[in-house]
Amino acid sequence: KQEVTQIPAALSVPEGENLVLNCSFTDSAIYNLQWFRQDPGKGLTSLLLIQSSQREQTSGRLNASLDKSSGRSTLYIAASQPGDSATYLCAVTVTGNNRLAFGKGNQVVVIP
Amino acid sequence: SAVISQKPSRDICQRGTSLTIQCQVDSQVTMMFWYRQQPGQSLTLIATANQGSEATYESGFVIDKFPISRPNLTFSTLTVSNMSPEDSSIYLCSVELQGDYEQYFGPGTRLTVT
Numbered sequence: 090k091q092e093v094t095q096i097p098a099a100l101s102v103p104e105g106e107n108l109v110l111n112c113s114f115t116d117s118a119i120y121n122l123q124w125f126r127q128d129p130g131k132g133l134t135s136l137l138l139i140q141s142s143q144r145e146q147t148s149g150r151l152n153a154s155l156d157k158s159s160g161r162s163t164l165y166i167a168a169s170q171p172g173d174s175a176t177y178l179c180a181v182t183v184t185g186n187n188r189l190a191f192g193k194g195n196q197v198v199v200i201p
Numbered sequence: 202s203a204v205i206s207q208k209p210s211r212d213i214c215q216r217g218t219s220l221t222i223q224c225q226v227d228s229q230v231t232m233m234f235w236y237r238q239q240p241g242q243s244l245t246l247i248a249t250a251n252q253g254s255e256a257t258y259e260s261g262f263v264i265d266k267f268p269i270s271r272p273n274l275t276f277s278t279l280t281v282s283n284m285s286p287e288d289s290s291i292y293l294c295s296v297e298l299q300g301d302y303e304q305y306f307g308p309g310t311r312l313t314v315t
Contacts, residue, residue: 121302132207132293133244133306140302178243182302187232189295189304191243 091116091183095192103200108166110195112179117157120182124153124164127176127194136177137164141184169199203228203296205307213313214284221280222310224294229274232297234304235267239290250277250294284314 092115102108112122121140125133137146137153139162145154150167166173176194183190204227214220224233233250248256248269256269271277281288291309298305 123303125306130291130309130311132291132308133295135303135305138303180244180304182304187249187297187302188246189234189244191245193243 091119091181091190093179093181093190093192095177095179095195097195098193099196099198101198101200102169104169104171106169108164108169108173108197108199110164110166110177110179110197112162112164112192114160114162114181114190116183117160118184119157120184122153122155122162123180123182123189124151124162125178125180127178129176133178169197171199171201173197174199203230203298203305205294205296205305207294207307207310209310210308211311211313213315216285216314218284219280219282220284220312221278222292222294222312224277224279224307226275226296228298230296231274231299233271233277234295234297235269235277235279236293236295236306237290238293238309244293247279247292250279281312284312286314288312289314 124136139155152165176196178194180189180191206225208223235247236244247262248258250271252271268280293309295304295306
């Protein structure tokens with residue numbers, strides 16, 4: 090069974106600092122990995138999708154890397170802003186069944 | 202991408218009653234899923250909603266408790282039956298566009314059972 094772990098569970102950073110969020114998964118047989126953002130009490134917004142054959146994806150201030158062999162992904166958010174305060178969820182699609190396995194999230198607070 | 206709406210956005214229900222949640226997508230999709238997010242927890246897949254056939258449930262979830270309908274390629278409902286306070290969660294539907302393997306989520310339905 091695929092297990093997804095996100096570290097740290099929660100962090101606070103001053104505005105302007107770079108954020109580094111880590112995700113690890115136990116089974117490297119994944120089809121892709123997605124990073125999502127969730128605001129309190131709300132649904133999920135897809136941030137980045139990395140296919141298993143890719144090493145990284147970038148969108149604006151966000152960059153996500155994937156090391157499938159070691160079962161790790163990292164989400165970098167450059168020059169954090171208070172609007173980046175949210176929970177960030179990592180999820181992997183297990184090869185062959187379309188199912189997403191989620192981590193518990195990194196809860197981020199950016200202090201103005 | 203896809204635009205997904207859910208109704209209701211939130212509800213407070215009495216123990217023992219049932220609630221039906223609707224999910225509407227702005228385009229035809231092959232795969233639709235229902236997830237539950239209990240307070241402080243991550244998302245857990247309840248079932249895959251199959252068009253024209255019975256839903257496929259994950260371990261720990263049964264049709265009698267969570268009946269699902271999917272009458273066409275743009276719409277699905279999830280019913281939470283005979284509710285108890287433990288059913289208080291956010292329920293989310295998601296879709297996967299054909300050949301995309303990327304999932305898009307609706308805004309969620311926040312359910313509180315008293």
